[in-house]
Each structure stands twice: as structure tokens, then as C-alpha cells.
Amino acid sequence: MYLCPKIAFKRSVSFNSFSNLFFRFFQTTLPNQLPNHLNTNNSKLDLPSLDGTSTSQLFQTYTNHLRQCAERKSLAEVKTIHLHMNKSGFPHLSLGNKLIHAYLKCDSIDDARKLFDEMPQRHIVIWNSMISTYIRQKRSREGIHLFEMMVLEGVIADEFTFSSVFKGFADLGLLHEGRKAHGRLLVSGLEVSNVFVGSALVDMYSKFGKMRESRLLFDRIVEKDVVLATALIVGYTQYGEDGEALQVFRDVVIEGIKPNDYTFSSVLIACGNLADMCIGKQIHSLVLKYGFEAAVASRTSLLTMYSKCGLIDDCLKVFDRFANANLVTWTSVIMGLVQNGREESALLMFRQMIQCAISPNAFTLSTALRACSTLAMFVEGKQIHALIMKSGYNTDRFTVAALVDMYGKCGNTEMAISVFSGLELDELDVVSVNSMIYSYAQGGYGIEAVRLYDQMQYFGFEPNDVTYVSVLSACSNAGLLDEGCRIFSSLKSNVRIEPSRDHYACMVDLLGRAGRFEEAEALIAQVKNPDVVLWRTLLGACKIHGKVELGERITSKILEIEPGDEGAHILLTNIYASAGHWNEVTKMKIIMKEMKLKKSPAMSWIEIDKNVHTFMAGDLSHPRAIEIDKELESLNEKIKVMGYLPDTSFVLQDLNEKEKERSLNYHSEKLTIAFGLLSSRKKTTCIRIFKNLRVCGDCHTWIKFVSKVVGREIIARDAKRFHQFKDGLCSCGDYW
DNA sequence: CTAGGGTTAG
CATH class of the missing domain: 1.25.40 (Serine Threonine Protein Phosphatase 5, Tetratricopeptide repeat)
Known part of the structure; x- marks a missing residue:
């Protein structure tokens, strides 16, 4: 059927002056034989025999075939035609163009490039x-x-x-x-x-980000259209000028330009960024009016808009109307749930998505991890870690930062370190370093946090505001006063970062707990509009140091700013209580009752086999309360032998010694740990409990003894940080 | 025979 190369050559020399070159051009770009998988004997291709076919006939045939193959996007067929040309030695400049276009239509730019490179003109x-x-x-x-x-x-x-x-x-x-x-x-x-x-x-x-130049150009273009307008709107939304984006949208609609789904998705992003549900809803009705609700991209931005406006239920309503949501849409709705504090639903959605055979990408995985971090769901987090390893997203820096963060928030500093140290230097970025520093901070590894902070600058990473919050809270958690001061002064000399209240709060905490009240107050004086958090931090320090008068002064300052502040009332009550000023305590309680302020009750919880068991102080309503009580009794007997003495100074009620001891015995963290020990007898499993407030001093000592006597690791996350109890010691070094 | 804008993140 095909001609032998010799004959092909003979025929080719009879063409025009380019023929020699073209002969080489066609010969060199393809092998004479097609690979088997391409050599499909496709019946649609009916290539002529070259004997007795005129050049113009060949030209017509090739042209037609190429056009059809390009329409079908059949690369194999285009290659077959190309090969046929090679064999026949048929060269033609305009066919070279057609061949290149056929390759481009078949998305084979490399084949097109080979031809392109050899074309003389x-x-x-x-x-x-x-x-x-x-x-x-x-x-x-x-x-x-x-x-x-x-x-x-x-x-x-x-x-x-x-x-x-x-x-x-x-x-x-x-x-x-x-x-x-x-x-x-x-x-x-x-x-x-x-x-x-x-x-x-x-x-x-x-x-x-050159929005001024963009705008000037836009204004100069005579015949504007919807694509041009969308380009400008998108620019504004991406550089935080969402109001301007909306203004452009209004202007062009008035000028008679019809928005389309591209336009709507960017305008909805602007509404979401502004968290302006009023305009957002108006735009939604416009989307309906123009008939673009079904377009996938504008629906995704629509639900993102609702979630950013805090209207999570409307966001879910939009999602429910999706017949078959794609990965981006699923991810957006999961993200929306996380951002609106519905972590459990987010994880439920995440599982549903996987059941729908949609594989999560780096966006989805890091979002799911964020849900786990917030809830400190260690087991779930580990499962997602496994998914990340399986799907190869373990080098994505967003995902890794989320992993480090998750392990940090779950109190597993070792795993955070292990994930973090798996990163190469060129895979690191400020955010993943920040996550690691913050993980150290929560675990109480102050020295390590400071070391990493110093190292990151050595490797040329510029610390940002989050870095400073992380490293300063590490110092504050570990009581590293000198390091804290050094880092804080470096923050103050950093022209790029304006110290925030969070930064000041860390320093106030550090100074206050070290008993340096004047310096702490001087620091607060430097803040332009000091908020109650700063004063409350200092008030907390007053409690530790038993500073009653200072506490009273600070409380009145807080109440000037925030008359009904609950935290200040509670702290002052506690200060009075620890100083034994029971009359004042009673007065405070009456005031608080009148103001209808209520102390949020202390509670602790533990997760056993995916069920969460919550305990309040003195709470004996659990179905296994009798066993728990027995367990507590046996634990107390054992640790008293080892030297444990109940420290009743932590009981802030006016009770006699015996009642105090009893009250202490039923603190929520003790109940929870006793239950945890009952429920998991395996020595290697560590007990992981959570508390909504700070752990009390007596309980802290108690847990240290218990960890030794039962030979188990106990991790307690309180309102501020993790305590890792092991063999009679705590990772916080008794400073918290 | 060729061309422009959009969906999820700490």
C-alpha cells in the first residue's frame, strides 16, 4: 500500500524549490512506523493510494482529512496522516500550517512545535x-x-x-x-x-496589583465589554478593593453591559469579602434574574458569599441545590462550615464527599485538618494525615502547616516536629514555621520555640505578626522573661510590623506573672486603646501574687471600659477568695447575681471510642459514677502514700477543711481522668483530656502523682495550653 | 487557520 522511501524521494524532488527541505522536515519529525497504539486501523481515515493521484487531489484529500481529525481531536489520526505525507513525500507550506493546527487542536503542542521549528517561513x-x-x-x-x-x-x-x-x-x-x-x-x-x-x-x-494603571487603561478603552469589566473587577477583589469592584459592576451594568456568570462569581466574592449580606442578597437576585444560578462557578461563589457573611444556613441551602457538586464546591462548603464554627458538620461533609468518590485535594485536606485542630480531634486528624500521605499532598505547604497546627493543637508536639522536620528548606515558608513555633508554645517548649524563631531569621525568613504572637506566647507559657523582652524589643524595632494587642498581652502576662507589675502597667500605657483583655491579663497575675489592692484598682479600670465585664468580676472574686477575704467574696457574688453575671462552670471532657464524656465539678451523674468514685478513692490512697497532700488553698469557697478536701476531690479534671483510666486499661494508650478553664494547682499536682502511680501518659489541654504528664512530671515545668 | 475575564486556603 505505502510507497517505499525511494519512490517517495523521487516524487518529492519534482516539487518546488522548498521540496528538499520539506522532505527532510516531514521525514525527521516522525518515525516511518507508527507505534502500535497509534496505528489504529480507523475506518474513518481513507487515505488515497499515491499511484496516479494528482498533487492537487492529494492536497484536497489531506486538507479534508486533517480538518475532520482536528474536529474529532484524534491525535492518532493526525499522526497517521502525517506519516502518510512522510511516505508520499508530499510537502506543502499551507499543509504544514494545517498540520500544526491539527496538532494544536489535538492538544499536542510538542508535535506542533517540532514542525514549527523546521518551517522555513x-x-x-x-x-x-x-x-x-x-x-x-x-x-x-x-x-x-x-x-x-x-x-x-x-x-x-x-x-x-x-x-x-x-x-x-x-x-x-x-x-x-x-x-x-x-x-x-x-x-x-x-x-x-x-x-x-x-x-x-x-x-x-x-x-x-497595579490597580491604578489597570483603571487608567480601562477608562481609555473605547468599546468596553463584559470581559474587560470582569478583568478589572477581579483585580479589585484580589487586592482588597472590594467596594471599588462593586462600583465598577454598577457602572458597567448601567452602561448596558450584560454581566455573565464570570462577572457574577467575582462580584459575589467582593460581597463575601465585605461580608455585606445586603448587597450579597441583591446580587443573588440579579444572578437569578439573568439566569446564571445554574452555572457552577457562580454557584460556588454564591455559597462562599453566604458563608463569609455568616449565613451558613443559606450557604447550605445553595449547596443542597447542586445536582452534582464538584471538588471545589465541596471544599468551599466544608470551608464555610469550619469558618462558621461547625466543625463536626464539616467533617461529616468531608466524609460524605469521599463517599461520593471525589478525591480531596490540598485545599480540602487542609480545611478538614483545621476542623480537627479546633476540636483537637487527634484520631480523626491522624486519619487525615494518612490520607495526605496516600494522595501525595505531604509536600504542599498549606497542608503541612495545617498538619503541624493540628498536631500542635492536639498536644502532640512530637508529631508536629516530625511532620515539620520532614520539610526541605525550600519547602518551608513563614506560615509553616509559625505553626511549628505555635505548637511549641502550646506544648510549653519555650526554649525550642525561641530557637526556631532565631533559626528562621538565620535562614532568611522574615518573621511576621503571627510569628511574634507565637514566639511571645511561647515565652509567656514557659516564663522566659528575658527572651520575651529581647524578642519584644526586636518587634518594636521592626518597622514592618505594628505591635498588636496580642503581642502586648503576651508581654503583660510575662511581666505580671514575674511580679513586675509596674513594668506591665507601663506597657499597657503604651497601647493606644488598651482593651479589657490586657487589663484582665494583669488581673490574672494579681491573683497569682495575691495583690488585692492592685486587683481592685485594675478591676475598676476594666469596668470603666466594659461596665458589665464578667471576667473581671470573677477574677476579683477569686483574688478575694485566695486571700481569704470571704466578706468581699460574698459581696462580689451578690453584685454578680444582681448583674446576672454567671461564672462559666468548669468542665472537662474526654473522647472514648468516638463518644465524648463531659464532667462538671462534683458531677456524679455519669452512669459509671460509682466506679469512678471507687477509682478516685483507690488512686488517692496510692498517691497519698507517695506524698500527695491535697492543697485546699485552691478551693475558693468558704468551707471547712474537710468540705474543701471533698470539693477538691471532685474537680472535673479528676473525674475525667478517673473515668479515662477505667475505660482504657491498656498501659500504652495515653489519656487525653480537655478542660474549658485553666487547670487548678492541686489537680496539677494530683495528675503528676497519678501519672507516676499508674505508669501512664496523661495529656491535659486547658484553656491556654497543653500539659503532658509523664512519670510524675509535667511538660510545663510547673509554670503555667 | 489565531485572541481577553471567573470557583476553594493559613
Whole structure:
């Protein structure tokens, strides 16, 4: 059927002067034999025998076949035709173009490039097609390289060229190069007369955050359209000028430009960023009016808008109307749930999504991890870690930061370290380092946190405001006063960061607990509008140091700012109680009763086999209360032998010694631990409990003894940090 | 025969 190469050569030499070159061109780009998988004997391809077929007939046949194959996007068929040309030695410049376009239609830009490179003359259309395909396929480097080659060869770029290259410059982050191309465009006079070119340019400047230049260009373009307007709107939303984005939207709609689903999704993002549910709802009704509710992207932004406005139920309603949600939509709704404090539902959704055979990506996984962190769900978190390892997202920096954060919040500093240290230096970023520092902080590893903070700067990472909060709270948790002061002064000399209340709060805590009240107060005086949190922190220090008068003074300051402040009342009551001023305690209780302020009751909880068991202080309502009581009794007997003495000074009620001891015995954390020990007798499992308030001093000592006597690791997360009890010692070093 | 804008993150 096919001609032998010799005959093909003979035929080819009889063509025009390019023929020799073209013969080589076709011969070299493809092997003579197609690989088996491509050599499908497709019946649709009916290639002519070359004997007795005229050149013009061949040309027609090839042209038709190429057009059809390109429409079918059948790469194999295009290759078969290409091979047939090779065998027949049929070369033709315009067929070279058609062949390249056929390859491009079949998404095989590399095959197209091979042909392109060997062409002696290239039409501007071919240049444009190659360049735009590269850039569309995210191979901007090659696209821009071709553009530069084109310029060097003296080919004049036209409106088609310009409308694709700017996206390439934006992708590669080459602002300067993009500007140079813009200069070339100015010479050509196409800048504002062609809306395709104009919107590409507006898009590029928007992506570089050059919103002023974007806006000036936009205003100069004569015939505006919806794509141009969307490019500008998107730019504004991405650089935090959401109000401006909405204004542009209003303006163009008034001018008669019809928004489409692309426009709506960006406008809805603006509403979400502004958390403006009023405008958001209005835009929603416009979406309905224009009939775009079914378009997937605008529905995703629609539900994100609702979740960012705090209307999580409306967000779920939108989601329920999705027939088959895609990964992005699922991820958005899971994210919405997490952001609105519905972590359990978020994890439920996450599981549902997997059941729908949709594989989570890095976005989904890090969101699910955030839900686990907030709830300190260690077991779930570990399962998601396994998913991450399986799906290969373990080098994604968002995901890794979320993993470190999850382990940190679950009190497993070792795992946080292990995940973090698995990162190569070039995979690190400020956020993952921050997560690690904060994990150290929660675990009470102050020295390690400070060391990592010093190291990160050695490796050229610029600390940000979160870094300072993390490292300062590490110092405050570990009582590292000198280090704290050093870091705080470095923060103050850092011109890029304005110290926030959080930073001050750490320092006030550190100074206050060290008993340096004057310095702490002087620090608060430096804050422009000191809020109650700062004063409350200092009030907490007063409690530790038994500073009754200072406590009273600070309380009145707090009540000036926030008359009904619950925390201040409770703290002052506690200060009076620990100083034994029972009359004052009674007065405070009456005041609080009159003001209808209620102390949030202490409670602890533990998760056993996916069930959460909650205990209040003195709470004997648990079904296994009798066993728990017995367990407590036996524990107390054992540890008293070892030297445990109940410290009744922590009982803040006016009771006699015996009653005090009894009250102490039924603190929620003790009940929870006794129950935990009852429920899991395996020595290697560690007991993990949570408490809504800070752990009390007597309980802290008690747990240390218990960890030794039962030979088990006990981890307690209180309102502020983790305590890891092991062999009679606690990771906090008794400073908390 | 070729061209421009959008959906999820700490």
C-alpha cells in the first residue's frame, strides 16, 4: 500500500524549490512506523493510494482529512496522516500550517512545535497559535520565549499576539518584561482600540496589583465589554478593593453591559469579602434574574458569599441545590462550615464527599485538618494525615502547616516536629514555621520555640505578626522573661510590623506573672486603646501574687471600659477568695447575681471510642459514677502514700477543711481522668483530656502523682495550653 | 487557520 522511501524521494524532488527541505522536515519529525497504539486501523481515515493521484487531489484529500481529525481531536489520526505525507513525500507550506493546527487542536503542542521549528517561513497566524497555546496550557515560559524569538526575527506582533502574551508575563511574574511588551503595543496603536488586547493588559496589571494603571487603561478603552469589566473587577477583589469592584459592576451594568456568570462569581466574592449580606442578597437576585444560578462557578461563589457573611444556613441551602457538586464546591462548603464554627458538620461533609468518590485535594485536606485542630480531634486528624500521605499532598505547604497546627493543637508536639522536620528548606515558608513555633508554645517548649524563631531569621525568613504572637506566647507559657523582652524589643524595632494587642498581652502576662507589675502597667500605657483583655491579663497575675489592692484598682479600670465585664468580676472574686477575704467574696457574688453575671462552670471532657464524656465539678451523674468514685478513692490512697497532700488553698469557697478536701476531690479534671483510666486499661494508650478553664494547682499536682502511680501518659489541654504528664512530671515545668 | 475575564486556603 505505502510507497517505499525511494519512490517517495523521487516524487518529492519534482516539487518546488522548498521540496528538499520539506522532505527532510516531514521525514525527521516522525518515525516511518507508527507505534502500535497509534496505528489504529480507523475506518474513518481513507487515505488515497499515491499511484496516479494528482498533487492537487492529494492536497484536497489531506486538507479534508486533517480538518475532520482536528474536529474529532484524534491525535492518532493526525499522526497517521502525517506519516502518510512522510511516505508520499508530499510537502506543502499551507499543509504544514494545517498540520500544526491539527496538532494544536489535538492538544499536542510538542508535535506542533517540532514542525514549527523546521518551517522555513512562518506566517504570523502560526506564531500566534503556538504562543497562545503555550500560554493557555500554562507553559508560559515557552510561549514568551517564542514571542521573543518572533520579535528578534522581525515579525510584527499583531492584536492576536498581544492578546495572549500579557497573560504569560503575568503568569511568570515578569512585570518589567510585560511593560516592555506594552511599549511595543503602544507603537502599534492597538492598545485601546482592540478590547481583546485591552482586557489582556488590564488583567496583567491587575494581577501585578497595579490597580491604578489597570483603571487608567480601562477608562481609555473605547468599546468596553463584559470581559474587560470582569478583568478589572477581579483585580479589585484580589487586592482588597472590594467596594471599588462593586462600583465598577454598577457602572458597567448601567452602561448596558450584560454581566455573565464570570462577572457574577467575582462580584459575589467582593460581597463575601465585605461580608455585606445586603448587597450579597441583591446580587443573588440579579444572578437569578439573568439566569446564571445554574452555572457552577457562580454557584460556588454564591455559597462562599453566604458563608463569609455568616449565613451558613443559606450557604447550605445553595449547596443542597447542586445536582452534582464538584471538588471545589465541596471544599468551599466544608470551608464555610469550619469558618462558621461547625466543625463536626464539616467533617461529616468531608466524609460524605469521599463517599461520593471525589478525591480531596490540598485545599480540602487542609480545611478538614483545621476542623480537627479546633476540636483537637487527634484520631480523626491522624486519619487525615494518612490520607495526605496516600494522595501525595505531604509536600504542599498549606497542608503541612495545617498538619503541624493540628498536631500542635492536639498536644502532640512530637508529631508536629516530625511532620515539620520532614520539610526541605525550600519547602518551608513563614506560615509553616509559625505553626511549628505555635505548637511549641502550646506544648510549653519555650526554649525550642525561641530557637526556631532565631533559626528562621538565620535562614532568611522574615518573621511576621503571627510569628511574634507565637514566639511571645511561647515565652509567656514557659516564663522566659528575658527572651520575651529581647524578642519584644526586636518587634518594636521592626518597622514592618505594628505591635498588636496580642503581642502586648503576651508581654503583660510575662511581666505580671514575674511580679513586675509596674513594668506591665507601663506597657499597657503604651497601647493606644488598651482593651479589657490586657487589663484582665494583669488581673490574672494579681491573683497569682495575691495583690488585692492592685486587683481592685485594675478591676475598676476594666469596668470603666466594659461596665458589665464578667471576667473581671470573677477574677476579683477569686483574688478575694485566695486571700481569704470571704466578706468581699460574698459581696462580689451578690453584685454578680444582681448583674446576672454567671461564672462559666468548669468542665472537662474526654473522647472514648468516638463518644465524648463531659464532667462538671462534683458531677456524679455519669452512669459509671460509682466506679469512678471507687477509682478516685483507690488512686488517692496510692498517691497519698507517695506524698500527695491535697492543697485546699485552691478551693475558693468558704468551707471547712474537710468540705474543701471533698470539693477538691471532685474537680472535673479528676473525674475525667478517673473515668479515662477505667475505660482504657491498656498501659500504652495515653489519656487525653480537655478542660474549658485553666487547670487548678492541686489537680496539677494530683495528675503528676497519678501519672507516676499508674505508669501512664496523661495529656491535659486547658484553656491556654497543653500539659503532658509523664512519670510524675509535667511538660510545663510547673509554670503555667 | 489565531485572541481577553471567573470557583476553594493559613
